[in-house]
Each structure stands twice: as C-alpha cells, then as structure tokens.
Amino acid sequence: MRTDIAPLAVDLRVAVGQLIRRLRAENLFPLTQTWVLGRLDREGPASVSDLAQALRVRPQSMAQTVGDLEAEGMVERNPDPDDRRRALVSLTEAGQARIAADRAAREGWLVKALEELPDADRETIERSVEILSRLADADV
Numbered sequence: 001m002r003t004d005i006a007p008l009a010v011d012l013r014v015a016v017g018q019l020i021r022r023l024r025a026e027n028l029f030p031l032t033q034t035w036v037l038g039r040l041d042r043e044g045p046a047s048v049s050d051l052a053q054a055l056r057v058r059p060q061s062m063a064q065t066v067g068d069l070e071a072e073g074m075v076e077r078n079p080d081p082d083d084r085r086r087a088l089v090s091l092t093e094a095g096q097a098r099i100a101a102d103r104a105a106r107e108g109w110l111v112k113a114l115e116e117l118p119d120a121d122r123e124t125i126e127r128s129v130e131i132l133s134r135l136a137d138a139d140v
Contacts, residue, residue, distance in 0.1 A: 016132075026106040029098065032057070032065050037074060037091065037099040045088035047080065074098055 027034050035055050040046065046054070052062035066089055069075045074095035080086040091099070114122055 023106050023110065026109045028102045028105050032061075033069055033074075034099070034102055036062075036065055036069060036089075037095055037102075040075065040089065040091045041096065041099050045078070045090035047086050047088055051089065069095065 024031060029037075032055075036051060039051065039054060048062050048066050049059050051066070052059040055062065057065075066075060066077075070077065070089075072094075073092055075089050076092050077087040077089055080088050114125070117125070
C-alpha cells in the first residue's frame with residue numbers, strides 16, 4: 001500500500017485520461033456535437049447559453065454547433081414555457097438515434113476490450129467502477 005497518495009493520483013489521472021481519449025476516438029460524429037446530444041439526452045432541453053456554460057465553450061461557438069445540429073434535424077428549438085423570450089433546444093428522434101448509435105460504437109469497442117481480459121481483471125474493473133463512482137461524487 002502506498003503511503004504517498006500523490007503518485008497514485010497522477011497514475012489514476014493519466015490512466016483515466018488515456019481511456020477517455022481512446023473512447024473519444026470511437027466517436028462517429030464531431031466531439032462537440034456528441035457532447036451536446038449527450039447532454040440533452042441525459043438532462044433534457046436546455047438553452048444555448050446553458051449548454052455553452054455546461055460544456056465550457058463560448059455562447060457563439062455553441063450557437064454554431066446547435067445551428068449545425070438543427071440543420072441536420074438532430075435538435076429543435078422551442079419557446080421556453082417559463083420565459084417566451086428564450087428558446088430551449090431539445091433532441092429530435094433523429095438526434096436520439098444518432099446519440100444511441102454513437103454510444104453503441106464506443107460501448108462496442110469497450111465490450112470487446114473487456115472480453116479480452118481475464119475474469120479476475122474484469123472483476124477488479126467491476127469493483128473499480130463502484131469506487132470511481134464514489135470518488136467522482138466525493139466532496140473534498
């Protein structure tokens with residue numbers, strides 16, 4: 001067991017970063033579009049400014065991304081029922097299908113990679129997922 005936690009933190013950050021980059025390489029669509037579609041799928045309709053803030057991009061950049069997705073029929077804008085001056089962006093059926101296809105591609109790669117591991121390693125990863133979820137929720 002390590003007494004100095006800092007090297008473990010570095011190793012964890014590097015390993016998680018490598019896995020994220022590998023999963024992103026499996027994306028079928030531009031990354032920003034995938035982020036927007038995924039966020040709308042998980043969290044529901046949002047304004048362009050809310051999406052920009054959540055994804056940490058400029059509102060102008062997000063407006064362009066949403067415009068591109070709207071032109072492709074992936075999202076639609078509707079008036080905010082609480083503030084008719086604002087529009088909320090939501091997924092269309094085509095957008096839902098696209099995000100499902102993208103997730104399936106990434107998860108398909110991960111399933112294949114996990115299948116190549118010995119049972120003991122998969123059991124360790126299963127336990128690690130539980131721990132990483134707790135770590136992600138930690139209030140420190």
